[in-house]
Every structure is written in C-alpha cells, then in structure tokens.
Amino acid sequence: MDDRYDVIVVGAGNAGLSAAAATSKGGLKTLLLERNILPGGCATSFCRGRFEFEASLHELANVGTKEQNGSIRRLFDSLGADVGWCTEQTAFRVLADGHGGYDATMPSGMEAFCDEMERQVPGCRDSVVTVFKLAEEMNAAIAYLSSGKADPNVLMNEHADFMRMASHSVDECLEALQMPAKAQNILKTYWPYIGAKTSELDFAHYALLLERYIRTFPAMPEMRSHELSLALEKAIRDSGGDIWYNCEVTELLFDGETICGVAAGERKWYAGHIVLNCFPSTAYSQLMEASKVPEKAAKIDSARRPGSLFFTVNLGLNRSCDELGIGDYSVFLFDSPDAGQQYDTLFDTERSFIIANCLNKVVPNASPKGTCMLFLTTMLTEEAWGEVKPEEYKRVKNRIAKRMIETYERRLGASVSPYIEEIVIAAPPTFARYLNTPDGTPYGYQIQPWDTMISRIMNARNEGFIDGLYFVGAHAERSDGYSSTYANGRSVGERIVREVQKNVGA
Amino acid sequence: MWEHNLNSLNPGEFANLLKYREDKIAAAAGKGKREERQINKLSKSLHPKRQELRVAEVIEHGENCKSYILVPDAERGTAGCAYFSAGQYLSVFVDIDGNIHSRPYSIVSSPKESLSGKYQITVKAEENGLVSSYIIDHWREGTAVEVSDPMGTFTYEPLRDASHIIGIAGGSGITPFMSLGKAIADGDEDCSLTLFYGSRTCRHILFKAELDKLQARCPRIRVIHVLSDEHVDGYLYGYISAHLIRACVQETPYSVFVCGPRPMVSFMDEEIEKLGLERKYIRHELHGELLHPTEEGDYPQNVPETVKITVLCRGVTTDIFGSSADSILRTLEKSGIRAPSRCRSGECGFCRTRLVSGTVYIPKSMDMRRKADNRYGYIHPCCTYPLSALVVEIAADNEFHERKE
Numbered sequence: 047m048d049d050r051y052d053v054i055v056v057g058a059g060n061a062g063l064s065a066a067a068a069t070s071k072g073g074l075k076t077l078l079l080e081r082n083i084l085p086g087g088c089a090t091s092f093c094r095g096r097f098e099f100e101a102s103l104h105e106l107a108n109v110g111t112k113e114q115n116g117s118i119r120r121l122f123d124s125l126g127a128d129v130g131w132c133t134e135q136t137a138f139r140v141l142a143d144g145h146g147g148y149d150a151t152m153p154s155g156m157e158a159f160c161d162e163m164e165r166q167v168p169g170c171r172d173s174v175v176t177v178f179k180l181a182e183e184m185n186a187a188i189a190y191l192s193s194g195k196a197d198p199n200v201l202m203n204e205h206a207d208f209m210r211m212a213s214h215s216v217d218e219c220l221e222a223l224q225m226p227a228k229a230q231n232i233l234k235t236y237w238p239y240i241g242a243k244t245s246e247l248d249f250a251h252y253a254l255l256l257e258r259y260i261r262t263f264p265a266m267p268e269m270r271s272h273e274l275s276l277a278l279e280k281a282i283r284d285s286g287g288d289i290w291y292n293c294e295v296t297e298l299l300f301d302g303e304t305i306c307g308v309a310a311g312e313r314k315w316y317a318g319h320i321v322l323n324c325f326p327s328t329a330y331s332q333l334m335e336a337s338k339v340p341e342k343a344a345k346i347d348s349a350r351r352p353g354s355l356f357f358t359v360n361l362g363l364n365r366s367c368d369e370l371g372i373g374d375y376s377v378f379l380f381d382s383p384d385a386g387q388q389y390d391t392l393f394d395t396e397r398s399f400i401i402a403n404c405l406n407k408v409v410p411n412a413s414p415k416g417t418c419m420l421f422l423t424t425m426l427t428e429e430a431w432g433e434v435k436p437e438e439y440k441r442v443k444n445r446i447a448k449r450m451i452e453t454y455e456r457r458l459g460a461s462v463s464p465y466i467e468e469i470v471i472a473a474p475p476t477f478a479r480y481l482n483t484p485d486g487t488p489y490g491y492q493i494q495p496w497d498t499m500i501s502r503i504m505n506a507r508n509e510g511f512i513d514g515l516y517f518v519g520a521h522a523e524r525s526d527g528y529s530s531t532y533a534n535g536r537s538v539g540e541r542i543v544r545e546v547q548k549n550v551g552a
Numbered sequence: 553m554w555e556h557n558l559n560s561l562n563p564g565e566f567a568n569l570l571k572y573r574e575d576k577i578a579a580a581a582g583k584g585k586r587e588e589r590q591i592n593k594l595s596k597s598l599h600p601k602r603q604e605l606r607v608a609e610v611i612e613h614g615e616n617c618k619s620y621i622l623v624p625d626a627e628r629g630t631a632g633c634a635y636f637s638a639g640q641y642l643s644v645f646v647d648i649d650g651n652i653h654s655r656p657y658s659i660v661s662s663p664k665e666s667l668s669g670k671y672q673i674t675v676k677a678e679e680n681g682l683v684s685s686y687i688i689d690h691w692r693e694g695t696a697v698e699v700s701d702p703m704g705t706f707t708y709e710p711l712r713d714a715s716h717i718i719g720i721a722g723g724s725g726i727t728p729f730m731s732l733g734k735a736i737a738d739g740d741e742d743c744s745l746t747l748f749y750g751s752r753t754c755r756h757i758l759f760k761a762e763l764d765k766l767q768a769r770c771p772r773i774r775v776i777h778v779l780s781d782e783h784v785d786g787y788l789y790g791y792i793s794a795h796l797i798r799a800c801v802q803e804t805p806y807s808v809f810v811c812g813p814r815p816m817v818s819f820m821d822e823e824i825e826k827l828g829l830e831r832k833y834i835r836h837e838l839h840g841e842l843l844h845p846t847e848e849g850d851y852p853q854n855v856p857e858t859v860k861i862t863v864l865c866r867g868v869t870t871d872i873f874g875s876s877a878d879s880i881l882r883t884l885e886k887s888g889i890r891a892p893s894r895c896r897s898g899e900c901g902f903c904r905t906r907l908v909s910g911t912v913y914i915p916k917s918m919d920m921r922r923k924a925d926n927r928y929g930y931i932h933p934c935c936t937y938p939l940s941a942l943v944v945e946i947a948a949d950n951e952f953h954e955r956k957e
Contacts, residue, residue, distance in 0.1 A: 049932060082905060083892060083901070083902060083904055083947055084901075091922050091924070092922075093899075093901070093921070093922060094705065094899075095831075098843070098923055128761075145817050161847040162751065169554065173554060173556060176556055181597070184737045190849065202563065203568070204877040206563045207558060207563075208563075209563035209564075210558060210561040210562070210563045210565075210566075212566055212569065213561075213563070213565035213566040213569055214560075214561050214565070218561065219561065220559070222556065222557045222560055222561050223556045223557070223558060224554060224555065224556055230944065239689035254739070261608060264758070269922070269923040269924040269927065270922070270923070270924065271926045272922050272925070273923070273927075275924075276924045276927075276928045276930075279928075288867070290866050290947065291947040291949045292892055292947035292948055292949065293831075293866070293947070304713075313866075331586065336583055339583060340583055341583065342577065344582045344583040345577050345578070345580045345582045346577050346580070348580045348581045348582065348584075348586075349576050349579075352589075355591070358558065364831060364832050378692055406833075419736035428589075428590075428591065431591065433590055434594060435594075436594065436597055436598055436634075436635035436667075437635055437664075437667060437740070439594070439598065439635070440637055444709075444710055444711060447711060448711055451711065465832075466711060466712045466832065467712070467831060467832035468712065469709055469711050469712045474591045475591050475592075475594045475595035475598060476595070477589050478592050478594075478595035479595045479598075479599050482721065484589055484592065485589050485591040485592065486591055486592070486595065491928050495572070496569075496572045496573050496575075497573065497576070498569070500569070501569050501572075501573050504569075504570065505570075505573065523562055
C-alpha cells in the first residue's frame with residue numbers, strides 16, 4: 047500500500063477541496079482526508095421528508111453569467127467541475143425598523159444597483175459609484191501585497207486610497223465619502239457576511255465584499271452547495287487524487303523539526319506538504335505536542351477569538367412561495383437602520399437580526415411543486431448562547447426558532463407557521479459537531495482591527511511558522527465566505543505546485 | 553455638487569497596522585492548556601462518536617423478546633449516556649463470529665433516565681433475524697455493548713406537529729412511544745398522546761403494566777389496545793382503522809405517528825389516507841431494511857443470484873460475493889467488512905458510498921439520497937441491491953479500524 051504523497055490535505059471543507067483540486071490538477075500526488083462521511087464542511091445539504099435543505103450557503107459571490115463570468119465560475123470551469131448555476135437578479139431586500147427605517151430591494155449588477163440607490167436616496171449616486179471604483183483599485187493593491195511586497199513608497203504613490211481604506215473603518219470611510227446616512231445604512235447591509243461591527247471593520251475588506259456581490263451576479267447551485275463540493279471532489283479524483291472519508295487525522299508527524307506526514311490512529315501517511323483545513327488552535331492543541339508549537343503561533347492563536355456563531359432554521363413548507371406571498375430570495379430583517387445597533391443584537395437571542403432566504407425564488411424546482419423552503423439565519427455570540435445543558439437544548443433551540451419564525455411573519459406579513467411540514471434547527475453545537483471549529487463558528491477567527499483581512503494577507507508569509515505546513519479556510523488570510531475560502535485554498539494549492547516545480551527545476 | 557472628502561483620512565495610519573498587530577500578539581498569553589469550550593463540550597456530549605455500554609439488567613417479556621438496561625462502561629471510556637429526544641434510536645453494533653453488524657433500536661427509556669446513566673432497548677427475535685436472535689441468545693448481564701449516539705427524527709417537534717399526537721403502534725413498534733409517553737409524563741415534552749396499540753392477543757402486548765401506570769400517572773396519555781386475534785372484554789377487536797381513530801378522537805388537529813412492521817404500516821397508510829390529513833401531520837418511524845427486494849413491483853428480471861462486489865477502502869481492494877437479494881450493506885457485513893451505517897432505512901445517509909461501476913436496484917420509497925449524490929453516483933448501501941458485479945468505494949467505519957489484510 048502506498049503511503050507516500052506529495053501533498054496531504056486534512057479536511058475537505060471549501061478550502062481543503064480547492065487546495066486538493068489545485069495540487070492534484072497541478073500534477074502532485076494528493077491525498078485528501080476528511081473526518082466526516084462527506085465533503086464540504088459548511089457546503090453541504092441534508093434531506094428531510096421530501097425536502098433537501100441547504101446547510102449554510104446564502105449566495106455565492108463572483109459567479110456572474112456565462113457571458114460575464116466571475117472568478118468563482120472560472121475556478122469551477124478551469125477544474126472541469128460542472129455546476130448548475132442559478133444566478134440571482136436581486137442582490138437583497140433589507141427591512142430596517144425603527145426611526146429612519148426603510149424597505150429597500152436592491153438589484154444585482156453595478157449600474158442597476160447604483161440607480162436604485164439613487165432612487166432610494168436622491169443625491170447619493172456619485173458616492174456609491176465611488177465606492178465601487180475604490181474597490182476596483184483595491185484589487186490591484188491586494189495583488190501587490192499578496193506577492194509579499196510592501197514598499198511604503200510604492201504604496202503611497204500608487205495605492206494611497208487603499209491605505210486609507212485599509213486603516214479606517216467602514217463608518218469612517220463612508221462618512222468621508224459624504225454619503226447620505228440612509229445610503230450608508232443600505233450599503234452596510236452585508237456586514238453579517240463578515241460578522242464584524244462597521245465601526246471596527248476596515249473599509250477595504252467591506253468594499254471588496256460589496257463589489258464581489260454586486261458587480262458580477264451572485265448565484266446558487268441548482269442542487270444545494272453539496273453540488274459544489276461534489277463537483278470539486280470529482281475534479282480531484284479525475285486528476286488522480288485520493289479522498290478518504292470517515293478518516294480523522296489524530297496527529298501530525300515530524301521528522302526532527304520538519305513536518306513529514308499525518309496519522310489517523312495507527313495508519314500513517316507521508317508528504318512534504320501538509321495543508322490543514324482546520325483551525326490552527328485545533329492543530330496546536332489536538333494534533334501536535336505543545337513543544338512543537340512555535341511560541342508566536344501560540345500567541346497569535348490566544349490573541350484571537352472565534353468569529354460569529356450561526357443559528358439556522360430550515361423550514362419545508364407545504365405551500366408554494368406564491369401561495370404564501372413570499373416574493374424575495376434574500377431579505378435582511380434588522381430592528382434598527384443603524385449597523386452598530388444591528389450588530390449589538392448578536393448578544394441577545396431574543397432580538398438578533400434575521401436573514402431569510404427562500405431558495406425556490408432562485409432555484410424554482412428546489413423542492414416539489416406546491417412546496418417551498420424557507421431558510422432563516424441569525425448570528426449569535428458565545429455569550430448570547432450561554433451555558434446550555436443537554437436537557438435544555440431542544441427547548442432553547444425551539445424558543446429561538448419560534449421567535450425567528452414569528453418575527454419573520456410579523457415583519458413580512460406572511461403566515462408560514464401552519465405550513466411547516468419539516469423543520470430542522472441548527473444551533474452552534476450542531477455546527478460544532480460537523481465543523482469541529484471552536485464554538486462551531488463557520489467564520490474562522492473574528493475579524494478585529496488588529497487582525498484585519500489586509501493585515502493577515504500582509505503577514506501570511508511570515509506567519510507560516512512551520513515549513514511545509516499550511517492552514518487554509520475561513521480562519522486564514524482571506525477570511526470567511528465561500529468565494530474567499532475557495533480562493534484561499536486554490537492559491538495555497540497553486541503555491542505548493544510552484545514550490546515543487548521550483549525544487550524539481552533546481 | 554457632491555465631493556468626497558476621503559483625503560481627510562490619513563493614509564499614514566496604514567503603517568501602524570503592522571505595529572498594532574505585533575503589539576497585540578506580543579501582549580497575548582502564549583502556550584498553556586486551555587479549557588475545552590462550552591459549546592464544543594455540549595456538542596460532544598450530545599453526539600459522542602461511540603458509546604461503550606454494558607448490560608446491567610435483562611428483562612424477559614415472554615418468548616423471544618427481551619429488554620436490556622444499558623449503562624455506561626467507564627472502563628471502556630464512556631462516562632455517561634448521551635441525552636436524546638424521545639423517539640430516537642441507537643445503532644447497536646453486534647459482533648457475530650468476528651463480523652460486525654449494526655441494527656437500529658428505539659430507546660424505550662425516558663430522556664430523563666439517560667441523565668442518570670441508563671438506556672433501555674427492547675429486542676424481539678425476528679424470524680430468520682440474524683442479529684436479533686443473536687442478541688436474545690447471547691446478551692446477559694455484563695455483556696459489553698457498543699452503540700452510536702442517539703439518532704433519528706421520529707420525535708415530537710412543537711413548531712411542526714399538532715400538540716396532540718395519535719400514536720399508532722404495531723407489535724414491538726410500541727418502543728419509541730414508551731419513551732415519548734414517559735417524556736410527556738416527566739414534563740419534558742409538551743404534548744398529549746393518544747396511543748392505538750395493535751397486538752395479536754393480550755399475551756402479545758408489550759409493557760402492558762407500564763402503559764397502565766403511565767395512563768394513571770399522566771392525564772395527557774391515553775392508551776387504546778386493539779387485538780387482532782382474540783376477543784377479550786375491555787379490549788377493542790380488529791385492526792386499527794380510520795373509522796376507529798375517528799370514533800375515538802374527535803378533536804383536530806392531530807399528528808399521526810406510525811411505527812410497526814411493514815405490512816401493518818402499509819395497511820395503516822391506506823387507513824390514514826382516509827383521514828384526509830395534510831402530509832405534514834403524518835410521520836413514520838424508519839421503515840427498516842427491505843428484506844425481499846425481488847417482491848417489489850419494479851424489480852428487474854434476470855438478475856444473477858450471486859454477485860461479486862469489489863470493495864475499495866483506503867487503498868485496499870477486496871473482492872466479496874453476496875446474494876443479489878441482500879442489500880450491499882448486508883453483504884459487506886456478512887463478509888467481515890465494517891462499513892459505516894446507522895438507520896438501515898435509506899434515510900440517514902451514514903452509509904453513503906461511491907458506486908464506481910455496476911448497476912443497482914434502489915426501491916423508490918427508500919431512495920432518500922441528496923440530488924447531487926444521485927448525479928455523482930453515490931448510493932446508500934443499506935437500501936441498495938446489486939443487479940450486476942459492482943465496484944464500490946466505502947469509507948472505513950472509524951479511524952482506527954482497518955480491515956485485516
């Protein structure tokens with residue numbers, strides 16, 4: 047039995063899959079090990095009765111159309127991974143209650159988005175257009191930084207606006223752009239996709255995210271995100287990679303100080319490059335001896351905290367969305383127009399904001415005729431979840447879910463409770479069970495002012511503490527999100543391919 | 553005229569980012585043992601990978617049926633019983649002559665009892681039942697038993713179900729309702745239960761005394777015994793029917809929960825249809841394995857009796873032979889290959905396996921695969937039957953198990 051590989055990837059989450067796809071496509075002998083019985087991590091689905099529910103995906107950025115393809119569509123295309131994309135024409139609807147509240151439905155596509163912003167808030171168009179222009183400029187700056195360079199003169203001469211945005215918050219930058227308050231609020235709607243407060247989140251990160259979702263059309267795969275995971279899995283197999291499920295890695299193997307392989311119980315496999323699609327904290331505490339953990343790596347890890355926690359309610363309804371009067375795919379329900387106050391609801395399970403998605407609005411045949419699926423998401427902090435005993439768990443889950451369903455009904459004026467044929471509630475412990483992340487967060491480490499996406503990118507190379515060991519995933523430099531984790535895995539995979547080729551060449 | 557004021561922000565602050573990061577990292581605690589986080593702890597306590605238990609007591613229920621009280625075996629690493637929802641099951645792993653077979657058994661005891669380290673399951677020896685007969689013959693006080701975490705969705709969900717449940721139980725299908733009844737009486741589930749329990753004769757009624765006690769203890773529970781083979785005063789005679797349900801229960805809405813042997817469930821489905829309920833008000837317990845696939849209407853002709861299955865697992869290839877009337881999972885188990893499995897009814901997807909080549913039969917009623925799994929050639933071996941020689945790639949059952957080479 048052959049136990050030698052060029053690359054071993056541990057964890058078949060989005061970044062693990064795209065890393066393994068990149069290395070096996072690049073001709074490296076690749077082994078992908080996954081503790082669960084199927085790939086994807088968050089990118090999966092589950093069946094109940096006549097419904098197949100989406101586990102986590104709200105919308106995938108950077109897909110675009112066949113004619114105007116985005117980077118994610120190109121990534122899947124380049125791997126020969128075939129996905130049935132269903133593009134979204136509306137970016138989001140946002141309902142904000144309270145003083146100065148609003149109800150805005152924002153289209154996808156830059157022009158249409160800017161037009162609607164202008165209609166909602168006359169006089170804001172120029173400032174909104176500027177946000178997208180700035181985001182485009184940032185791509186060049188990030189490409190420059192990702193190459194490992196950071197010459198202050200080059201930055202100052204060519205990327206001064208980028209430097210401003212990377213070191214100032216969303217709130218500060220939108221204020222400096224002289225954008226009317228209501229327009230600022232609508233533009234901040236996507237903050238939950240990062241899960242950081244807009245007074246602390248750097249504008250560079252947020253503007254990039256906004257641009258990714260608005261410029262090229264976002265999309266959903268026809269067969270839930272499980273289809274994405276299987277398309278990548280097939281791409282890995284097609285280029286000769288091995289994938290083994292139900293195979294939990296228990297130890298990283300070292301030859302002296304050099305990493306040389308992994309073990310799952312008694313079995314061992316060897317490779318010069320090990321890619322971990324798990325949290326560094328998991329690796330440091332469970333997969334290696336404390337003496338092997340570099341001091342600075344341990345310090346960074348303890349300075350960080352897990353990102354936001356998810357609480358989702360999947361409803362299979364026995365009426366169509368038309369019959370129920372559900373008109374939108376994606377609705378953000380806030381009880382205040384102010385993003386700071388919206389963020390504060392994360393600390394209160396009775397008030398936390400809700401994102402409601404009706405998949406049938408994008409994928410009409412997602413469930414049988416005469417039914418539809420409604421996916422309610424809220425986010426919580428660890429404090430809000432609190433200490434829950436096993437015997438209280440079901441009741442706590444049902445209490446929060448009930449509040450979310452009732453809030454949805456009240457705010458949208460739609461009745462759904464009597465039509466619930468299937469319900470699946472996933473609380474932070476559910477995510478912890480399948481993702482094995484701290485507190486079950488799907489979002490990696492919390493983005494904080496000292497630990498922004500940009501500062502992670504700039505430090506990615508000098509914070510790779512162990513040669514041959516790479517971390518990929520939402521906790522890594524590109525932060526959370528499907529497109530970020532796919533891109534992160536792929537770039538690390540490609541980097542390994544280049545390094546191997548360089549060594550072969552030498 | 554709009555003009556932005558971005559230049560008012562100092563780009564020089566960018567240079568501070570790196571220092572800010574370094575300072576934060578320098579100030580952080582370094583190495584040191586950290587407590588496991590509460591949420592991860594809760595998750596593990598609800599869903600342990602395995603529970604190592606032992607039989608603390610055997611209760612006889614007349615011929616061929618016994619209950620087993622299972623308690624955690626600290627020596628083998630299990631400190632407590634995972635909490636569960638009434639109606640859930642444990643997948644029990646039984647080693648018969650070195651081959652490991654799994655079977656799902658509903659938990660009979662209450663969720664509350666699991667907190668003090670106790671589960672009860674009840675096993676009835678089925679005709680030709682390899683595993684059930686083995687358990688009845690071999691398990692005694694002290695026997696080591698390996699089970700899964702509690703699984704299954706045959707549970708009361710207050711946001712979905714009516715708060716009045718009509719339970720329909722046939723034979724040993726009473727087991728999940730025992731747990732539900734106790735949970736209601738304990739105040740752990742907030743619903744009422746009218747239980748129609750079909751048995752052949754008085755003698756065949758399981759848990760008669762316990763059911764009487766539950767009714768006496770909790771006004772939300774009512775049990776209606778229906779005997780099919782015997783007239784006895786105080787018991788209804790015949791089969792549970794739509795007519796009977798209507799006669800006994802006038803108030804709506806209610807949710808109907810059904811658990812029993814296949815023929816009884818098929819009969820009940822026709823009766824329940826007459827009640828004109830919306831589909832959401834009808835729930836079924838796992839169907840269990842289909843033992844006679846060839847009797848299904850759409851089963852193809854000219855299928856070879858014996859087929860070869862080439863099994864790939866972590867780089868090891870093994871050829872095995874089995875009957876085409878056995879599910880792929882059964883053949884794997886009979887051949888000494890331990891593959892992951894839980895529900896054995898097509899539902900849970902735990903045995904999800906890649907079909908590399910060959911043709912198979914999957915009964916429509918049991919095909920619960922994800923759409924993308926279907927497209928990419930994944931099957932659930934517990935409800936999939938070989939029609940030709942197959943090549944399948946399975947996951948090893950756990951990280952420490954490797955097939956002996």
